[in-house]
Amino acid sequence: MAFEGEEPTDEALVARVATGDRTAFAVLVNRYGLRYRALAFRYLGDMARAEDLVQEAFVKLWTHAGRFDAGKAKFTTWFHRIVVNRCLDDKRRKKADPLPEGFDQADERPDAEAGLAEESGKARLRLALDALSDRQKLAVTLSYFDGLSNVEAADAMDMKLKAYESLLVRSRAKLRERLQAEKQQLFDALG
Template identity: 55%
Template sequence: MKTADERSDESLMTAVADGDRAAYALLVHRHGLKFRALAIRILGDAALADDVTQDAWTTVWHRADRFDPAKARFSTWFYRVVVNRVLDMRRIRRADPLPEGFDMEDDRPGAEAGLALSRRDEKVRAVLDTLPERQRMAVMLCYFEGLSNAAAAEMLGLHLKALESLLVRARRRLRDALCDDRDDLLLPHV
């Protein structure tokens, strides 16, 4: 028999559905930081991200019996839970623009590189903030989180063609808004 550390996330979810706190703790240990980082990148606020991820983990505990490993892997299912919570939080804070400290990537550049990227990041941040919510989430998931179009569509509860349409419209808006500053921003043609 496999130990808890060797079991798949899906088998751990079965155990969580039966009330196994150790299995739950192992899932949090395996995935907690990754999903917290996702929430921070989208929300731009560590405290809000902590609230969102804590709420998402509470959902795992209370709704583990609704997880169906035949339909999705745990990470895909949980990604959707986190994205839904992030969208809920963004709706609550709809009037708030993306925060000033919003980082476009996981690895933060050094001070010199950060200064060089500052102007570009400000412009991209401002343009991203003007996108409709679904376009912004599609861009975030596909381009900043590195998900495939199919995975992002699943996360957002969309058909693949609908997601691709969102991305086309978002890229067009980004291109149009950033076109005048292309040389200054060192952006490749979109």
């Protein structure tokens, strides 16, 4: 997907998508598909659902690119909002019943134990994140996993900067409290 001269900006690509330019759309998908899939996965904890939601967000981009106003926001901030809204909508929907107990086979490979230990740490962090409210979890995800500045994250959440920073402080405090309690439980279990 080559363009003559310099690579076009995201905003220029969105303008071209609004005219039906499939090449411009493909460039945006290639630039940001993995980034937003990771965002959705961190928020939902389900890769298949994350992929579906990001695909839906890109379909929305294709059909509504003309609504993008480069004067109001950067493309990444606008598209973050679309993905976040899809995730929030998904969280509100009823969840499917879990698979029956013992459905998965045990992994007998030699390095399985090390993998499980690493996954256990990630799982503890995921559980601690899940204990946060949806808005707190989103604030932590945007700032620490997606690397957005506070201004960008506040825009993505459609909040004033001071309100976002206050939310982030409360989120970190609750996360720290949850992880400290878990750490103390682990030490108590050993003693």
